[in-house]
Amino acid sequence: MSSVDTQLEELKSEIMAELPSDISVSDVTYEGPELVVYTRDPKRFAKNGDLVRDLAGKLRKRITIRPDPEELASPARAQDQIHDVIPDEAGVTDLDFHHDTGEVVIEAEKPGIVIGRGGETLREITQQVGWTPEVVRTPPIESSTVSNVRNFLKQERDERRDILERVGRQIHREELSDDEWVRISTLGCCREVGRASFVLSTPETRILIDCGDKPGSDDVPYLQAPEALGSGASSVDAVVLTHAHLDHSALLPLLFKYGYDGPIYTTEPTRDLMGLLQLDYLDVAAKEGRTPPYDSSMVRETIKHTIPLEYGDVTDIAPDVKLTFHNAGHILGSAVTHFHIGDGLYNVAFSGDIHYEDTRLFNGAVNDFPRVETLVLESTYGGRDDYQTDQEDSERELIEVINETYDRDGKVVIPAFAVGRSQEIMLVLEEAMRTGEIPQMPVHLDGMIWEATAIHTTYPEYLRDNLRDRIFHDDENPFLAEEFNHIDAGEEERQAVSDGEPCIVLSTSGMITGGPIMSWLQHIGTDPDSRLVFVGYQAQGTLGRRIQDGWDEIPINGDQLGRSETLTLEMDVTTVSGFSGHADRQGLENFVKTMNPRPEKILCVHGDEQSVQDLSSGLYHDYNLRTFAPKNLETFRFL
Known part of the structure; x- marks a missing residue:
C-alpha cells in the first residue's frame, strides 16, 4: 500500500471517529487539493451544517461531501423537488445531474438566492434529494466562451476526475x-x-x-x-x-x-x-x-x-x-x-x-x-x-476629447485591451452619457470586447463592490446600456460606421499589433476631424508606441513576402493616461x-x-x- 493510500485509510478512520454513529463513510479520496468523502447518508450531513466545517478545521483540508449513487433520488423526481425548494426569483435556467459524483449543477440568474443565507438552501436541497448541489451563474450577456468551457468540462468529466485524482495523490505524497x-x-x-x-x-x-x-x-x-x-x-x-x-x-x-x-x-x-x-x-x-x-x-x-x-x-x-x-x-x-x-x-x-x-x-x-x-x-x-494622471482628471480629459471631436463631426477611435481597459472605458462612457456630460452617440465594440464583457458579467463577485451590487441587486447592469453596439458584420459594418455620424469606437488590439484596429485606421485614419486616443500602456517595439512617439506613416496589408502598403495617418493622436490597469x-x-x-x-x-x-x-x-x-x-x- 502506498503512503497516500495509508494516509487516506487513516483519514477515513479519523473522520468516522469524529462523526455521529448514524453517519457512514464509504470512501475517502483526493481530487486535486480537495479531500472527497463519500457517504450513504448525505441527508444527515446536510442537516448539520457545522459537520463539514468542523472536519475541515480539524483535518486542515478542503472537504467535499459526495453521496453514494444508490442514495440519490431519480433526476426526474429530484428536479421537481429542487424547483420546489429554490425561490422562483432565483431564475433557475438549467439543472444538470451527474450520477457518477452525485452532483447536480444548478445554473441560475441569481446564484445567491440558490445558495441561501449561510448555504441553508443548498443544505435543504441535499436533505430533500441527496444530490450535492453546485451553483453557477447564467451569464446576463450570452457568452459563447463561458458556454463552451462549461460544455467542454462536462464532456471531459471522467478524464478530468482522473487528472484530479492523480494531482491529489501527488500533492499529498x-x-x-x-x-x-x-x-x-x-x-x-x-x-x-x-x-x-x-x-x-x-x-x-x-x-x-x-x-x-x-x-x-x-x-x-x-x-x-x-x-x-x-x-x-x-x-x-x-x-x-x-x-x-x-x-x-x-x-x-x-x-x-x-x-x-x-x-x-x-x-x-x-x-x-x-x-x-x-x-x-x-x-x-x-x-x-x-x-x-x-x-x-x-x-x-x-x-x-x-x-x-x-x-x-x-x-x-x-x-x-x-x-x-x-x-x-x-x-x-x-x-x-x-x-x-x-x-x-x-x-x-x-x-x-x-x-x-x-x-x-x-x-x-x-x-x-x-x-x-x-x-x-x-x-x-x-x-x-512614471506618475499617472488622477483617475477623475483622466476621465474629465477623455470627456473633453470626446466632446471636442463630436463638435467637429469626427469619430473617436480608442485602441484598447479586450480585457480590463475596455470595460473601464465602457463604465466611464455609460455614466457620462447617462448624466449628459457627453452627447448620446453609438459606442461600437469591435474584436473580443463584447465577449470579454459578457465574461465580466458572469463573475460580478470579482468586480468592485458598488458595481457588483448594481449588477446583483439593482438590475442596472451598465454593460447593457443601449449605446453599446457589438460590431459583428465585419468590414461592411465598419465601412457603414466610418461613413456615418459621430461615434466612439473601442477596438482591439490595444497596442495596434494587429486585429480589427488596423481596419479602423484604414477607414478613419485619413480623417483629420477624427481622433485616435490611447488609454493604455504601449510597449516598446509595438506600432502603438511608434504612433504615440509621432509616426504617421503606418504599415498596413502586409503580405507573406513581408511587403506592405503604408497609410498616412491624418487623424489627431492623443494619449489620456490614468486608465492603465x-x-x-x-x-x-x-x-x-x-x-x-x-x-x-x-x-x-x-x-x-x-x-x-x-x-x-x-x-x-x-x-x-x-x-x-x-x-x-x-x-x-x-x-
Whole structure:
C-alpha cells in the first residue's frame, strides 16, 4: 500500500471517529487539493451544517461531501423537488445531474438566492434529494466562451476526475528530502515588459508562474533552461497563472505540447478569459500568415487541467507548498499569488500585474498577508517620472476629447485591451452619457470586447463592490446600456460606421499589433476631424508606441513576402493616461509602504530597464529593503 493510500485509510478512520454513529463513510479520496468523502447518508450531513466545517478545521483540508449513487433520488423526481425548494426569483435556467459524483449543477440568474443565507438552501436541497448541489451563474450577456468551457468540462468529466485524482495523490505524497531551501529563477519579463515567467523551486517542488509572450516581438520565455523544462516537462509539479493577459498566459498550451500533464491553478474568470485570448492568439497568427507555436487542442488541454481557486482560499498544491490568491485589481480574476513554503519555512508573493487604488471596475490590490519574506513586484510604471494622471482628471480629459471631436463631426477611435481597459472605458462612457456630460452617440465594440464583457458579467463577485451590487441587486447592469453596439458584420459594418455620424469606437488590439484596429485606421485614419486616443500602456517595439512617439506613416496589408502598403495617418493622436490597469510609481511605492508585513527582499521585474532600476533604487533608499533588478536567467537562492 502506498503512503497516500495509508494516509487516506487513516483519514477515513479519523473522520468516522469524529462523526455521529448514524453517519457512514464509504470512501475517502483526493481530487486535486480537495479531500472527497463519500457517504450513504448525505441527508444527515446536510442537516448539520457545522459537520463539514468542523472536519475541515480539524483535518486542515478542503472537504467535499459526495453521496453514494444508490442514495440519490431519480433526476426526474429530484428536479421537481429542487424547483420546489429554490425561490422562483432565483431564475433557475438549467439543472444538470451527474450520477457518477452525485452532483447536480444548478445554473441560475441569481446564484445567491440558490445558495441561501449561510448555504441553508443548498443544505435543504441535499436533505430533500441527496444530490450535492453546485451553483453557477447564467451569464446576463450570452457568452459563447463561458458556454463552451462549461460544455467542454462536462464532456471531459471522467478524464478530468482522473487528472484530479492523480494531482491529489501527488500533492499529498510523502516529502522526499530533508533539505531546506527556496529558489526563484527568472525566465522572462526582467528588464522588459512581456513574456512573464518564473520558476519557484524547493527540494520537493518546482512551480512555474506564468508563461506569456512579448508584445511586438517573437521572444519567448527561456523554458528550456535547466530550472524550467530543461530536465523534461514532467519535472514541473504545478503551474500558477496570475491573470489572463497574453504576456502572462499565451504560451501555457505550449507546455502540454512539450509533455506537461499537471495542474494549472488560477481563478475561474481567468480560466475563461485565458481560453478566449489564447484562441484569438491562434486566430491572429493564422490571419497574419504566421505559424503558431501550438494548436487549439493544446488550449483545450490547458482548460482541462485548470483547477480554479477563489480569492483567500489557502490551498495545498504540493507536499511543501500552500498557495493563496488575493485580488490584484488589474483585470478580472487577476491575482497576487502568495506561496507558503514548508512548515513556516519561507513565504514568497508574486504581484503579477497590480493596480493599488480602487478603479471603477475593481477594488484595489490586496497587500495584507500572514507572512512575506520576498516579493516579486511588477515595475511597468516604476520609472522615476512614471506618475499617472488622477483617475477623475483622466476621465474629465477623455470627456473633453470626446466632446471636442463630436463638435467637429469626427469619430473617436480608442485602441484598447479586450480585457480590463475596455470595460473601464465602457463604465466611464455609460455614466457620462447617462448624466449628459457627453452627447448620446453609438459606442461600437469591435474584436473580443463584447465577449470579454459578457465574461465580466458572469463573475460580478470579482468586480468592485458598488458595481457588483448594481449588477446583483439593482438590475442596472451598465454593460447593457443601449449605446453599446457589438460590431459583428465585419468590414461592411465598419465601412457603414466610418461613413456615418459621430461615434466612439473601442477596438482591439490595444497596442495596434494587429486585429480589427488596423481596419479602423484604414477607414478613419485619413480623417483629420477624427481622433485616435490611447488609454493604455504601449510597449516598446509595438506600432502603438511608434504612433504615440509621432509616426504617421503606418504599415498596413502586409503580405507573406513581408511587403506592405503604408497609410498616412491624418487623424489627431492623443494619449489620456490614468486608465492603465497597472499601478504607477506612486501606487507601487504605496503597495510596498503599506504592505503588511513588509518584505525583506524585493525583485523588481516586468518593466523596461530604466523602470526596474529606478524602482529598485527608490525602494532601497526609502524603505531600507534589499532590492534587485534581475536579468533574465538569473537564480536567487533564499535560506
